[in-house]
Amino acid sequence: MGDPPPYLQLQQIHKRFGKTVALENISLDVQAGEFLFLLGPSGCGKTTLLRIIAGLEEPTSGRIVQAGRDVTRLPASHRDFGIVFQSYALFPNLTVADNIAYGLKNQKLPKAQIAARVQELLRLVGLQGLDRRYPAQLSGGQQQRVALARALALSPGLLLLDEPLSALDARVRANLRGEITALQRRLGVTAIMVSHDQEEALTMADRIVVMDHGRIVQIGAPLEIYQHPATPFVADFVGQMNFLPGLVSGEGVGVFRTGPFALRVQGWQNHLPPGSEVMLAVRPEELRIEREHTGLGNVLLTEVRSVEFMGPHYRLLLHYRRHNDEQQPVSLIVHLPRHATMHHDLRVGAAVPVHAPADALRVFRLPPGAAS
Amino acid sequence: MTMRTAEERTLLLPHGRVRPVVTAEEWLRRLLLLLVVGFLLVGVLLPLVPLVARSLSDPEGRFVGPENYVRYFSSPGLVSSFVNSLTIATATTLLAVGLAFGYAWAIARTCMPGKGLFRAIALLPLFAPPLALAIGLVYLFGNKGLVTTGFFGFFERTLGLPLAYNIHLYGINGIILGELLYCFPQAFLILMVAASLADARLYEASMALKASPLRTFWVVTLPGMRYGLISAIFVCFTLAFTDFGVPKVVGGNFNVLATDIYKQVIGQQNFVMGATISILLLAPTGIAFVIDRIAQRRQMAVLTSRSVPLRPRPHRLIDTIALVYCSLIAAAILIVIGAVVYASFVDVWPYRLGLTLRHYDFRHVGGGGWAAYTNSLWMSFYSAFFGVTIVFLGAYIIEKSRTWPPLRHFAYFLSMISVALPGLVIGIAYIFFFNPKSWTIAGFAIPNPFAFLYGTMAILVLANIVHFYTVSFMTATTALKQIDSEFESVSASMRVPFYRTFARITLPLSLPAVAEIAMYLFVNSMVTVSAVIFLYSPQLRLASVAIVHMDEAGDTAAAAAMSVLIIAACLIARLVYTVVVHQLNRRTQAWRLP
Ligand SMILES: Nc1ncnc2c1ncn2[C@@H]1O[C@H](COP(=O)(O)OP(=O)(O)OP(=O)(O)O)[C@@H](O)[C@H]1O
Ligand SMILES: [Mg+2]
Numbered sequence: 001m002g003d004p005p006p007y008l009q010l011q012q013i014h015k016r017f018g019k020t021v022a023l024e025n026i027s028l029d030v031q032a033g034e035f036l037f038l039l040g041p042s043g044c045g046k047t048t049l050l051r052i053i054a055g056l057e058e059p060t061s062g063r064i065v066q067a068g069r070d071v072t073r074l075p076a077s078h079r080d081f082g083i084v085f086q087s088y089a090l091f092p093n094l095t096v097a098d099n100i101a102y103g104l105k106n107q108k109l110p111k112a113q114i115a116a117r118v119q120e121l122l123r124l125v126g127l128q129g130l131d132r133r134y135p136a137q138l139s140g141g142q143q144q145r146v147a148l149a150r151a152l153a154l155s156p157g158l159l160l161l162d163e164p165l166s167a168l169d170a171r172v173r174a175n176l177r178g179e180i181t182a183l184q185r186r187l188g189v190t191a192i193m194v195s196h197d198q199e200e201a202l203t204m205a206d207r208i209v210v211m212d213h214g215r216i217v218q219i220g221a222p223l224e225i226y227q228h229p230a231t232p233f234v235a236d237f238v239g240q241m242n243f244l245p246g247l248v249s250g251e252g253v254g255v256f257r258t259g260p261f262a263l264r265v266q267g268w269q270n271h272l273p274p275g276s277e278v279m280l281a282v283r284p285e286e287l288r289i290e291r292e293h294t295g296l297g298n299v300l301l302t303e304v305r306s307v308e309f310m311g312p313h314y315r316l317l318l319h320y321r322r323h324n325d326e327q328q329p330v331s332l333i334v335h336l337p338r339h340a341t342m343h344h345d346l347r348v349g350a351a352v353p354v355h356a357p358a359d360a361l362r363v364f365r366l367p368p369g370a371a372s
Numbered sequence: 373m374t375m376r377t378a379e380e381r382t383l384l385l386p387h388g389r390v391r392p393v394v395t396a397e398e399w400l401r402r403l404l405l406l407l408v409v410g411f412l413l414v415g416v417l418l419p420l421v422p423l424v425a426r427s428l429s430d431p432e433g434r435f436v437g438p439e440n441y442v443r444y445f446s447s448p449g450l451v452s453s454f455v456n457s458l459t460i461a462t463a464t465t466l467l468a469v470g471l472a473f474g475y476a477w478a479i480a481r482t483c484m485p486g487k488g489l490f491r492a493i494a495l496l497p498l499f500a501p502p503l504a505l506a507i508g509l510v511y512l513f514g515n516k517g518l519v520t521t522g523f524f525g526f527f528e529r530t531l532g533l534p535l536a537y538n539i540h541l542y543g544i545n546g547i548i549l550g551e552l553l554y555c556f557p558q559a560f561l562i563l564m565v566a567a568s569l570a571d572a573r574l575y576e577a578s579m580a581l582k583a584s585p586l587r588t589f590w591v592v593t594l595p596g597m598r599y600g601l602i603s604a605i606f607v608c609f610t611l612a613f614t615d616f617g618v619p620k621v622v623g624g625n626f627n628v629l630a631t632d633i634y635k636q637v638i639g640q641q642n643f644v645m646g647a648t649i650s651i652l653l654l655a656p657t658g659i660a661f662v663i664d665r666i667a668q669r670r671q672m673a674v675l676t677s678r679s680v681p682l683r684p685r686p687h688r689l690i691d692t693i694a695l696v697y698c699s700l701i702a703a704a705i706l707i708v709i710g711a712v713v714y715a716s717f718v719d720v721w722p723y724r725l726g727l728t729l730r731h732y733d734f735r736h737v738g739g740g741g742w743a744a745y746t747n748s749l750w751m752s753f754y755s756a757f758f759g760v761t762i763v764f765l766g767a768y769i770i771e772k773s774r775t776w777p778p779l780r781h782f783a784y785f786l787s788m789i790s791v792a793l794p795g796l797v798i799g800i801a802y803i804f805f806f807n808p809k810s811w812t813i814a815g816f817a818i819p820n821p822f823a824f825l826y827g828t829m830a831i832l833v834l835a836n837i838v839h840f841y842t843v844s845f846m847t848a849t850t851a852l853k854q855i856d857s858e859f860e861s862v863s864a865s866m867r868v869p870f871y872r873t874f875a876r877i878t879l880p881l882s883l884p885a886v887a888e889i890a891m892y893l894f895v896n897s898m899v900t901v902s903a904v905i906f907l908y909s910p911q912l913r914l915a916s917v918a919i920v921h922m923d924e925a926g927d928t929a930a931a932a933a934m935s936v937l938i939i940a941a942c943l944i945a946r947l948v949y950t951v952v953v954h955q956l957n958r959r960t961q962a963w964r965l966p
Pocket of ligand 2: 046047
């Protein structure tokens, strides 16, 4: 019978605020039980998209189908979702229990049933015994758990989270990441979370939607996005990336030159005429420092600019010149495990050979007109 | 399973603009918005139409263009009133804003003792009708005043010193003094807020740069209070330019626009000229209003980052100067109000100084006596109750809903402009709008659906609510803005109707603001004269109007007694407010921020 139909379908969503275009042609399918991330820089339209999915904002055009039902024109109160905001948005004059029960009470359920459900939800988010407290008497992390419990109270088919962790400090944030993911898996609820934190997205998501300027740039599993970023923007936004300006070399398919160095890229199929300008990209942790310049392929001879201790590793800032008189040398960042530093001379100004493995290099064609 | 029904397939067709379904809840919001807009149209905007029309017509109702204005400006007597009003307003504004600036600065930025007391005294005139302040001046500086007669000749008799001093109260001196007392607390309130908003970091930076205190004042203090100053100037100018009470009592032969309107309408029944002068009264306040709005919009941009509140540091000399300065001003306010209270108990001023309660027996004077007082209490109560309901619902629907944006903006606009309408203008406009049994529009007679309101309590309440709408509205809007805007979103996601969230969350969180608005409406309805003097009916006399009539008839002691009653009612309202807010704070302590 084929794949089950997606739980949520967004079709050609456009959104304008007056003259500003907030979203442009967003089409997206979300599978039931999936944890999807909307990731992108500030102002790229993540919140707007989430609010459109919720019905809190109407799209200028487009279509939304949720659980087989066209909900495009329905206001939020007629849809099926729970929502958590960065500000928690807990009602300050209601206790934790009353906050969680807020939607349940409106359903005119029997009192005992409501109380039981509230207890169940409190257990779910690990806040047993705090039901008589007011939000102001809780820590930020606890407040966000209450918000989560409240969003789940009506057992919605869809859970929406708008940067729920960004107001919390680092340690609490790390704990809650794991808890939210575990909870989502356990309940099997379809979830969409907005974030501009790539690490959060990489650790929590089933799939990531990378957005920029109101458009979707790439959709994929975390590993796929990290390893095969579709554009330099994605490469730079998700994880760190070194960009080396290069030219297609005539020495064979998949060979490029950056200054005096030749770099072979594995799996490069595209036939560009020799001399075409490209951007070569490689992640800092994929680069390796060689003990000495062996003259083998894929090695760049660089000079040390600075060394920073980062805890688990050192961050080396290196550079090399493409011509002897180049004003702005090409910079390069390398992450070096702590124990590996003892074998190398890393004083500022020291010459260091760097190996860029052929299977770690990516090539981005420059958009027309971008060549400098 | 994956087969799509025909219906689903048609739904899949891409369609154009998305038009959300209008739910019953949305209709309810629309209805609420329409009611608010309707109220503001009838209360604020529409009554101005016949006012403008009248000023452009002859007494028979024929259109004559600007003829009335030409006539006004070619009558030297009338033009001098216009100039007089401008003079009074300018002088009062300079004095009131200048003095209040120093007073507010002393309270906010020095370590002098007794700040709470000084604050309370500065606000005291807010609880008295401007008429009462003028009567206090009469008892001090009038022909038989305490100062004019040298304490009734006391100094002359005992010390042989001619310490009597006549300031020639009746005329420009008296008006400016009275308006100063009337405007001072208003300017003080605004400047106090501005002075408290100061950012300590700016002062620290200035100190680190070793700037002299004087330079710090010019470079940091003044710019920081710029918008507060503009607002205070706008408020004082408008109040002094349009006030009726003070010139009525101590104006003598010095005519101003406000008293001219009263004479034209009440004295000569010349409604056309009354309308014309009203428009002239409106013009400068309208301009001041526009300037203030532009300035306040700028301020929004400035006040984005969070500032660190400034803690004043003790400084012997400055604190002493501040204390002396504030004591002098506070004493002046207390003496004027004290004079009213004292005079209301004195048997025959200044001949028999024994104390008596006979002036509180209003049976032998005009004005309506105790019945008028009771009417005023009820009117103020209704204004507070219905006013706070309408104001708060209006602010709520404008601030917290997404219904019909253009109409919401229009409602906001109407809510903001009422502050530019002087009470006298509201009063006259209401006569033209509510009194006729039918309106004549382009030759057609249309029955007036609101005519039944004329001469009732309802029109008095309406006039008061409209007169004091803007300040109340801004209080409500500020309170609502402090409530997380996502509460409505969260409630919708839980399918809780908006009115339940309003009742359960929004309203309880706003109760202090609600109490403040109700208190403000009550007090101002109690003390105001200008709007209601044209609208009360002989069956429904009012306390503040009674003061005018008693004073006109020479029953100054009775007028003082009525003033004291009004002040007492206002102070009690204020006390109730304080207790209510205190109780609220105690009850809600658990959920407010620790
Ligand atoms: N109500 C609105 N009126 C006008 N413009 C808006 C409105 N809401 C959002 N925008 C604009 O739409 C764009 C997308 O905003 P949005 O809030 O969706 O971004 P975001 O990706 O959530 O950013 P952030 O990470 O800062 O939260 C921005 O340019 C923003 O200025
Ligand atoms: Mg956002």
